[in-house]
Amino acid sequence: MKITRQREVIFEILKKNRNHPTALEIFDQAKKVLPDISLSTVYRTLKDMVVHGEVLEIKFEGESKARYDLNRGDDHAHFKCRMCGKVYDVSLMLPLDLVGFKVERVDVYIYGLCPDCAQKEVMA
Ligand SMILES: [Zn+2]
Ligand SMILES: [Zn+2]
Numbered sequence: 674m675k676i677t678r679q680r681e682v683i684f685e686i687l688k689k690n691r692n693h694p695t696a697l698e699i700f701d702q703a704k705k706v707l708p709d710i711s712l713s714t715v716y717r718t719l720k721d722m723v724v725h726g727e728v729l730e731i732k733f734e735g736e737s738k739a740r741y742d743l744n745r746g747d748d749h750a751h752f753k754c755r756m757c758g759k760v761y762d763v764s765l766m767l768p769l770d771l772v773g774f775k776v777e778r779v780d781v782y783i784y785g786l787c788p789d790c791a792q793k794e795v796m797a
Contacts, residue, residue, distance in 0.1 A: 679718050682706050684727070684743070693731055693740040693751070693760045726777065731760070733782060750781035756790035 686694070686702045694702075700715045719741055722728035731740040733753050740760065742751075752761040765781060786794060 677718070679703070679707065679710060679714055680722065682710075683715065683718055683722065687728065687741060687743045691742070691762065693742050695738040695740055697738070699741065729778070729780075731780075731782075733760075734784075744778070748776070748779045750779070750783055752783040752785065752787070754787035754790050755784060756786055756793070759787060761787060 682703050683699060686699055690702075696716050696719055697712070699719070700710070700712045703710050703715060719728060719730075723730045723741075726744055729742045729744045731742060731751055733740075733751070742762075748765040748767050749762045750765045752763050753759070754761070763783065765779065767776060767779070785791075
């Protein structure tokens, strides 16, 4: 696969930002490095990186826009806090039933409250 400058820039943005940005947020940052980049190029590049397994596309229920994360090859799940909306990476142990299987991607979505918001709910 061709390594383009756009790809490198998007890769670096995702590497630095572990907050699971949307394509639009990635575009805003990419523009600072590549002023000529278009939103459709960002979408196309992301799509390509997802197909090649470099990037994970994360779609939470009720969110119209996908978020993106590097596929770090670890088995991580995504936890979304329903109060503050932050997305956290949580590590995951794959079940022993999967011994012998070659897992290529893990998509686990967990919904609830982060520790800060859970505390606030108790006090409210
Ligand atoms: Zn929260
Ligand atoms: Zn993640």
